[in-house]
Amino acid sequence: xxxxxxxxxxxxxxxxxxxxTALVAEDLSAVNQIILDRMQSSVEMIPQLAGYLxxxxxxxxxxxxxxxxxxxxxxxxxxxxLLAAVVEFIHSATLLHDDVVDExxxxxxxxxxNAVFGNKASVLVGDFLFSRAFEMMVEVQSLDVLRIxxxxxxxxxxxxxxxxxxxNDTETSEQAYLEVIKGKTxxxxxxxxxxxxxxxxxxxxxxxxxxxxxxxxxxAFQLVDDVLDYSALQAKLGKTVGDDFREGKITLPVVLAFxxxxxxxxxxxxxxxxxxxxxxxxxEHAQALMARHNALKDTVERARHYGSIAxxxxxxFADGPIKQALLEVIDFVIDRDF
Amino acid sequence: xxxxxxxxxxxxxxxxxxxxTALVAEDLSAVNQIILDRMQSSVEMIPQLAGYLxxxxxxxxxxxxxxxxxxxxxxxxxxxxLLAAVVEFIHSATLLHDDVVDExxxxxxxxxxNAVFGNKASVLVGDFLFSRAFEMMVEVQSLDVLRIxxxxxxxxxxxxxxxxxxxNDTETSEQAYLEVIKGKTxxxxxxxxxxxxxxxxxxxxxxxxxxxxxxxxxxAFQLVDDVLDYSALQAKLGKTVGDDFREGKITLPVVLAFxxxxxxxxxxxxxxxxxxxxxxxxxEHAQALMARHNALKDTVERARHYGSIAxxxxxxFADGPIKQALLEVIDFVIDRDF
Numbered sequence: 225x226x227x228x229x230x231x232x233x234x235x236x237x238x239x240x241x242x243x244x245t246a247l248v249a250e251d252l253s254a255v256n257q258i259i260l261d262r263m264q265s266s267v268e269m270i271p272q273l274a275g276y277l278x279x280x281x282x283x284x285x286x287x288x289x290x291x292x293x294x295x296x297x298x299x300x301x302x303x304x305x306l307l308a309a310v311v312e313f314i315h316s317a318t319l320l321h322d323d324v325v326d327e328x329x330x331x332x333x334x335x336x337x338n339a340v341f342g343n344k345a346s347v348l349v350g351d352f353l354f355s356r357a358f359e360m361m362v363e364v365q366s367l368d369v370l371r372i373x374x375x376x377x378x379x380x381x382x383x384x385x386x387x388x389x390x391x392n393d394t395e396t397s398e399q400a401y402l403e404v405i406k407g408k409t410x411x412x413x414x415x416x417x418x419x420x421x422x423x424x425x426x427x428x429x430x431x432x433x434x435x436x437x438x439x440x441x442x443x444a445f446q447l448v449d450d451v452l453d454y455s456a457l458q459a460k461l462g463k464t465v466g467d468d469f470r471e472g473k474i475t476l477p478v479v480l481a482f483x484x485x486x487x488x489x490x491x492x493x494x495x496x497x498x499x500x501x502x503x504x505x506x507x508e509h510a511q512a513l514m515a516r517h518n519a520l521k522d523t524v525e526r527a528r529h530y531g532s533i534a535x536x537x538x539x540x541f542a543d544g545p546i547k548q549a550l551l552e553v554i555d556f557v558i559d560r561d562f
Numbered sequence: 563x564x565x566x567x568x569x570x571x572x573x574x575x576x577x578x579x580x581x582x583t584a585l586v587a588e589d590l591s592a593v594n595q596i597i598l599d600r601m602q603s604s605v606e607m608i609p610q611l612a613g614y615l616x617x618x619x620x621x622x623x624x625x626x627x628x629x630x631x632x633x634x635x636x637x638x639x640x641x642x643x644l645l646a647a648v649v650e651f652i653h654s655a656t657l658l659h660d661d662v663v664d665e666x667x668x669x670x671x672x673x674x675x676n677a678v679f680g681n682k683a684s685v686l687v688g689d690f691l692f693s694r695a696f697e698m699m700v701e702v703q704s705l706d707v708l709r710i711x712x713x714x715x716x717x718x719x720x721x722x723x724x725x726x727x728x729x730n731d732t733e734t735s736e737q738a739y740l741e742v743i744k745g746k747t748x749x750x751x752x753x754x755x756x757x758x759x760x761x762x763x764x765x766x767x768x769x770x771x772x773x774x775x776x777x778x779x780x781x782a783f784q785l786v787d788d789v790l791d792y793s794a795l796q797a798k799l800g801k802t803v804g805d806d807f808r809e810g811k812i813t814l815p816v817v818l819a820f821x822x823x824x825x826x827x828x829x830x831x832x833x834x835x836x837x838x839x840x841x842x843x844x845x846e847h848a849q850a851l852m853a854r855h856n857a858l859k860d861t862v863e864r865a866r867h868y869g870s871i872a873x874x875x876x877x878x879f880a881d882g883p884i885k886q887a888l889l890e891v892i893d894f895v896i897d898r899d900f
Contacts, residue, residue: 267724321689325682344663344726347685351659352719354689358696358712362705370700370708377693384686386605 239560240552241283247549248291251305255287258309262356273341273349277316277331286311286416289441293420293434296546303364303423310373311416313357318380318412320350325384326471368422376415383407392472392500394482394493401479402443409449410442433537437550440534445557447527450475451520454511455561466507472497476526477519481510484517527558577898578890579621585887586629589643593625596647600694611679611687615654615669624754625650627779631758631772634884641702641761648711649754651695656718656750658688663722664809706760714753721745730810730838732820732831739814740781747787748780755779771875775888778872783895785865788813789858792849793899804845810835814864815857819848822855865896 245252263274287308294304322328323336324343330336338346354377361370387404390396417438421431453468454477468475474497482493495501496510514520531554541547583590601612625646632642660666661674662681668674676684692715699708725742728734755776759769791806792815806813812835820831833839834848852858869892879885 265720265723267720267727269723269727270720318689321685325685342726345723347659347663348719348722348726351656351692352716352723354692355712355715355719359709359716362708362712365705367700367703367705371697374693374696374700378690378697381686381690381693382603382605382608385603385607385683385690388680388682388686389605389607 240549240556241285241288244292244546244549244553245284245288247546248288248295251291251295251308252284252288254302254305255284255291255308255312258305259312262309262313262360263353265352269341269345270349270352273320273337273345274316274353276340277320277337278312284312285445286315286412289413289416289438290420292546292550293417293438294424295420296434296541296544296550297421297424297426297430299420299424301423303366304420306360306364307369307419307423308416310357310360311412311419313353313360314373314377314380315412317350317354317357318384318408320346320353322384324350325388326467326473328467364423366422369419372415372418372422376411379407379411383409383411387473390474392498393474394478394490394497396474396479398476398479401474401476405443405446406439409446410439413442413445414438430540433540436537437534440530440537441554441557444527444530444534444554447476447523447530448558448560450477451523451527452561454514454520469496469507469510470502472500476523477514478510480519480522481514481517484519485513489513524558531555531558578887578894579623579626582630582884582887582891583622583626585884586626586633589629589633589646590622590626592640592643593622593629593646593650596643597650600647600651600698601691603690607679607683608687608690611658611675611683612654612691614678615658615675616650622650623783624653624750627751627754627776628758630884630888631755631776632762633758634772634879634882634888635759635762635764635768637758637762639761641704642758644698644702645707645711645757645761646754648695648698649750649757651691651698652711652715652718653750655688655692655695656722656746658684658691660722662688663726664805664811666805702761704760707757710753710756710760714749717745717749721747721749725811728812730836731812732816732828732835734812734817736814736817739812739817743781743784743788744777747784748777751780751783752776768878771878774875775872778868778875779892779895782865782868782872782892785814785861785868786896786898788815789861789865790899792852792858807834807845807848808840810838814861815852816848818857818860819852819855822857823851827851862896869893869896 259278260275263271263278265271290308290311291304294307319331320337323331323338324346328336329339337349341349358374361373364370383404383406386400387408390400390404414435415438417434418431421434450468453466453475467473478493478497482490485493492506492509492513496506534554535551538547538550597616598613601609601616603609628646628649629642657669658675661669661676662684666674667677675687679687696712699711721742721744724738725746728738728742752773753776755772756769759772788806791804791813805811816831816835820828823831830844830847830851834844872892873889876885876888
């Protein structure tokens with residue numbers, strides 16, 4: 225395990241994610257170098273655009289999961305670093321394509337890559353990062369890893385396409401919504417964790433335990449993301465407030481509010497989400513309806529359920545600082561306000 | 563080799579490509595079945611859109627090359643069929659993204675997939691096909707094949723991004739244009755041929771001979787495609803006439819006409835290709851300038867040069883019907899009028 229020397233005075237509120245990240249700090253620093261090296265290309269727009277997105281940062285949550293999973297499995301090699309970078313490249317490629325598909329102007333509070341470089345470049349640089357991710361995977365020389373990550377990529381794309389179908393459909397069921405977020409978000413969390421066990425040559429049971437941890441953590445993460453899009457604290461998130469609402473994207477808070485609402489309320493949801501006929505005050509009205517029906521609160525409760533499954537999935541592993549941090553990340557993901 | 567029994571009376575003009583295809587007919591029929599099977603998904607828009615594009619057909623030139631290359635190398639297994647389907651999936655994914663990037667409404671004379679299903683679905687189903695292609699590759703269990711095809715995919719994406727930079731730049735050099743088409747077109751031809759030797763476990767020299775054949779055939783193919791976009795026979799191609807012109811896409815005919823033109827002509831090219839300020843009669847004027855400077859004729863001559871290299875690259879292989887057909891395809895690609 226990396227020895228973490230921290231000469232700076234500890235910030236007042238270090239989060240569990242900070243703690244987990246600190247435990248893999250040496251590995252993560254190597255991963256950041258790999259990311260920088262591998263996004264190079266003689267076609268200069270590629271490192272420019274990729275650098276804009278990837279350097280913009282974000283929490284590096286997915287690569288940290290890969291590093292932590294490998295560490296939890298006692299892995300001593302270096303392949304987990306390359307795989308962590310692969311996972312971040314796949315994630316970055318899907319972000320680029322998502323922003324094009326969603327016509328987003330902002331990402332993490334900054335102008336999105338498509339807003340700066342154009343949709344065309346975002347589509348193609350996404351393709352490049354995705355292809356480069358596969359090139360890097362091949363270097364690990366594990367057909368299991370390749371099978372898992374190529375399969376995950378296909379499932380992610382299926383989830384994204386499925387989301388196109390549910391967008392604007394207020395009658396989307398909770399089950400259909402779950403299928404979408406399993407694909408578009410949770411599958412990569414799951415694969416990120418699972419490959420940590422695979423490179424460490426651990427038994428199938430540990431591999432699947434980490435898969436389950438990632439899958440359920442990812443579901444909880446996305447549920448809370450969807451709540452935050454309607455929460456008063458959204459401005460802190462650095463995303464434009466009410467993004468999902470304006471796009472008519474059906475998330476669990478809407479599914480619950482719609483199903484629990486009366487005819488008049490359903491007519492409102494149909495007008496704003498299906499016809500996208502939105503006026504001043506509609507977002508606030510939507511938030512009021514969600515409050516009336518406990519839609520946000522119950523979505524967080526659902527997230528807690530998946531969090532519990534994630535927690536139990538780690539039961540097989542011996543206690544230790546990494547396991548402890550992984551467990552604390554679950555609660556953090558659910559209770560974060562950003 | 564497959565025995566081809568053809569009970570139908572031979573069509574009056576069977577092309578060399580028809581002849582090559584007939585030599586691998588049994589394999590190709592299996593490839594078509596694999597394509598149909600592997601584009602299935604529980605997300606129904608995926609087979610709908612993929613089926614629209616892939617069933618629409620085209621010549622299946624790239625998978626035929628994989629099959630023919632494997633056959634030329636005496637391969638007896640079945641992996642070449644899966645790889646031929648992989649190559650077609652990668653090709654299809656890039657077509658879907660290209661049409662979004664180029665804002666094309668037509669593809670092979672039919673409404674393009676993005677025109678029918680929308681840009682969002684085209685981006686995401688492209689991602690699905692690409693991921694599925696990698697899943698299929700993994701089944702072949704050859705790290706060499708994975709390395710070659712993932713590397714080719716990254717190079718294709720680089721070529722596409724590079725093209726964004728040259729689009730609308732009338733001062734693009736012939737060399738820069740060549741780099742674009744090597745990436746966006748020829749690299750997949752090259753990889754398609756090369757993997758035929760790799761699955762057959764042939765020596766490096768044969769592998770690279772087939773790579774060179776595909777690379778140079780691909781360059782010649784794209785050069786002639788670019789000529790046809792300005793040729794009178796373009797309507798036959800089933801593409802809208804003058805596509806490249808209207809988009810301000812710089813191809814070799816434009817590079818040559820611009821460099822050989824006088825100041826007034828260069829001002830014309832800048833107006834129509836850089837400012838995209840186009841009036842009735844401008845396409846015809848562009849064609850007249852190309853005729854004046856032999857730009858189309860000399861682009862075909864360049865294609866013939868690459869065709870010659872492709873021809874010589876097959877020198878290592880013993881004569882036989884497949885080799886003969888591959889050689890005849892070179893001339894056909896150059897002299898086709900569709």
